[in-house]
Amino acid sequence: MIFRSLVCLPFIGMLSTCDSPYKKSDEAERKPLKYQAKDQSFQAFVGRLKIAVAKKDRAVLASMMASDFGYRWDNPPPNEVVFDYWDQHNVWPEISQILRQKFEAKDLYMVAPPEVITNPDYSGYRAGMRIVSGSWRFAYFVPGEPAQ
16 A cells, blocks of 8 residues: 555656646737637638628627627627627628638737738728637727727
């Protein structure tokens, strides 16, 4: 019995010094993204997102959004839901149009349209996708930047 305990102690010590894969993935999420538009998982995500937007499928869209999804620059009124905001402001066609645009890498996001990056005066809607816990998420869909 004592022999088993003595043999197990070094083994437990070796396991405790192993790197955790979760720590690496958290660090990787903070690094700027490389161009991912040709990645199959990104293409599949955007394809599912386009279908959900076309159907206005709130449940599917909600499951694809980041928990801190951004849709307006100011603070929303209490109990406002992003989908209600999109209905009230007739934003659904804009979302469909932007999702058909080419995506480019910018910082932690894949963004569309590319003019967001190339034209500093671009004032239209923009969409951003990012990786959260290893999966693609719809991070934001906002109009042009507010006047400062």
